[in-house]
Amino acid sequence: MHAPQQSTPAFAVDKHLSTGAAAAPAAPQSVLPAARVLIVDPQRVLREPLTAALVGMNIAPLGSRPGAANGTAQAAPATGLGNSPAMACVDGFAQAETIVAGGLARGEAYSVVFVHVPLHRAFDVLQSVRQLWQIDSDLQMVLCAESHAEIETLIGQLLGDTDRLLLLRLPLAAIEARQGLSALLCKWHTARDVRRGIQGLLRVVEQQTQEVVATRDLSMFAMAKLAESRDPETGQHLERMREYSQMLAIQLSNEGPYADLIDAQFLQDLYRSTPLHDIGKVAIPDNILLKPGKLTPSEFDIMKGHALIGAETLEDVVRHSSSGSFMRMAADIAKYHHERFNGNGYPHGLRGAEIPLAARIVALADVFDALTSPRVYKAAFDPEVARRMIEAECGQHFDPVVVEAFRVCYPQFLPLIPQRNDAALHAPVH
Numbered sequence: 001m002h003a004p005q006q007s008t009p010a011f012a013v014d015k016h017l018s019t020g021a022a023a024a025p026a027a028p029q030s031v032l033p034a035a036r037v038l039i040v041d042p043q044r045v046l047r048e049p050l051t052a053a054l055v056g057m058n059i060a061p062l063g064s065r066p067g068a069a070n071g072t073a074q075a076a077p078a079t080g081l082g083n084s085p086a087m088a089c090v091d092g093f094a095q096a097e098t099i100v101a102g103g104l105a106r107g108e109a110y111s112v113v114f115v116h117v118p119l120h121r122a123f124d125v126l127q128s129v130r131q132l133w134q135i136d137s138d139l140q141m142v143l144c145a146e147s148h149a150e151i152e153t154l155i156g157q158l159l160g161d162t163d164r165l166l167l168l169r170l171p172l173a174a175i176e177a178r179q180g181l182s183a184l185l186c187k188w189h190t191a192r193d194v195r196r197g198i199q200g201l202l203r204v205v206e207q208q209t210q211e212v213v214a215t216r217d218l219s220m221f222a223m224a225k226l227a228e229s230r231d232p233e234t235g236q237h238l239e240r241m242r243e244y245s246q247m248l249a250i251q252l253s254n255e256g257p258y259a260d261l262i263d264a265q266f267l268q269d270l271y272r273s274t275p276l277h278d279i280g281k282v283a284i285p286d287n288i289l290l291k292p293g294k295l296t297p298s299e300f301d302i303m304k305g306h307a308l309i310g311a312e313t314l315e316d317v318v319r320h321s322s323s324g325s326f327m328r329m330a331a332d333i334a335k336y337h338h339e340r341f342n343g344n345g346y347p348h349g350l351r352g353a354e355i356p357l358a359a360r361i362v363a364l365a366d367v368f369d370a371l372t373s374p375r376v377y378k379a380a381f382d383p384e385v386a387r388r389m390i391e392a393e394c395g396q397h398f399d400p401v402v403v404e405a406f407r408v409c410y411p412q413f414l415p416l417i418p419q420r421n422d423a424a425l426h427a428p429v430h
Contacts, residue, residue, distance in 0.1 A: 035111040037112050096132060114142045240417075245365040304346045390403065
């Protein structure tokens with residue numbers, strides 16, 4: 001006599017499984033969250049006992065269709081579980097890897113994998129288990145074998161000490177399968193919740209850090225703009241300088257002898273620090289800073305002092321704060337962006353590679369912008385004239401490698417050049 005049909009959630013059972021297994025008394029309903037289980041069972045010794053044992057555990061047990069070409073599970077998705085079946089059965093690890101990777105990519109990760117370990121293939125099976133962990137390190141593994149003693153040493157050698165593994169003896173006892181699965185699922189869900197919590201905290205920390213960095217950068221830029229505001233004719237000098245310098249640095253990072261020296265941190269620091277290059281000009285008297293004509297030698301000596309004044313100010317900030325690498329770079333740029341590659345610059349007469357790379361980059365960007373922008377003491381040079389002047393100073397004022405990067409970047413510079421006066425006065429750049 002057949003039992004009356006129940007309205008409880010159905011689970012699919014392969015025709016090749018025994019009717020006795022399908023009619024086994026249901027286990028008490030589990031309160032575990034929905035989960036996905038994978039069975040790797042080449043000899044099909046796990047499917048029937050697991051199908052019977054896992055009834056009522058919020059998992060829809062499925063086996064492979066007999067004679068299926070690829071051995072993958074055929075299942076309707078369980079409610080709330082998306083497109084991955086709650087339980088999938090496969091005959092080999094190639095299919096297992098595909099299923100695990102696919103579920104992970106869809107955000108439908110498998111929680112527990114039951115694996116039959118034939119003793120004569122234990123080494124190969126354990127290596128495949130290790131490969132599954134390389135795809136998803138959170139997988140909880142249940143290894144089922146006729147004898148534990150013969151594979152425990154191999155487990156230690158190939159899988160190491162891990163809390164993601166449970167060893168069960170065949171033939172499977174239903175109570176052991178249910179209790180083992182319950183424990184592993186609880187651990188998997190707990191680890192997932194902890195990981196999500198940590199990720200959430202990291203996002204909050206990252207957001208707050210970005211806000212602090214943004215506030216710091218705005219403060220530094222405002223300070224630089226305040227210094228620049230004493231000269232009303234410099235316009236958007238800081239913004240253009242930053243863009244010119246960044247273009248040069250990116251080009252240098254792509255090819256040439258400096259490619260290994262310029263990484264993402266260098267580019268970020270350069271972008272933040274470039275606007276502070278002339279911060280020392282706050283200490284230069286107006287009658288010199290704003291003089292509409294050529295400076296006298298004594299006035300030029302006073303003007304040159306802005307490099308050391310700015311550097312000392314920024315170095316003091318470095319000593320008394322944790323401003324990071326960008327402030328140290330800012331101090332180097334402020335101090336050395338008027339040095340010349342041939343050693344005829346100021347304040348220390350450094351030459352070649354003695355001059356920090358960031359300062360060599362900013363030096364060219366600064367001069368190009370000064371040449372192509374109108375000043376109280378001169379009109380703007382035509383960009384082509386300015387380009388030829390820069391190239392003429394290759395190896396003299398400027399690093400030849402930076403000049404070569406300038407040649408490549410020159411077309412990108414043109415849209416940033418301010419509207420210029422057609423008259424070109426050949427006055428010196430302070």
